[in-house]
Amino acid sequence: MGTEVGPSGSIPLPSTSAESERSEMRNRYIHVVATMKKVKMLLATASLKLHVSPAAVELLGRCAMCFVATLFSIFKEE
Numbered sequence: 001m002g003t004e005v006g007p008s009g010s011i012p013l014p015s016t017s018a019e020s021e022r023s024e025m026r027n028r029y030i031h032v033v034a035t036m037k038k039v040k041m042l043l044a045t046a047s048l049k050l051h052v053s054p055a056a057v058e059l060l061g062r063c064a065m066c067f068v069a070t071l072f073s074i075f076k077e078e
Helices: 017-046 053-060 062-077
Strands: none
Touching: none
């Protein structure tokens, strides 16, 4: 069951309700897996010493900086 490309070069929208549901479930699954991967990496960096964390933030990307900072502040309070 391959995906056919239309004459305009775009992938056509799902034509049935079942195809639409499968597409939506696939998109949700991809999003959940990506989120789980980020959480796993953030939890792994939470145990690093503070002088190592800038390198970890660079590995995770700039958008993760606020999450890492929040994790460190939570662990500092405890």
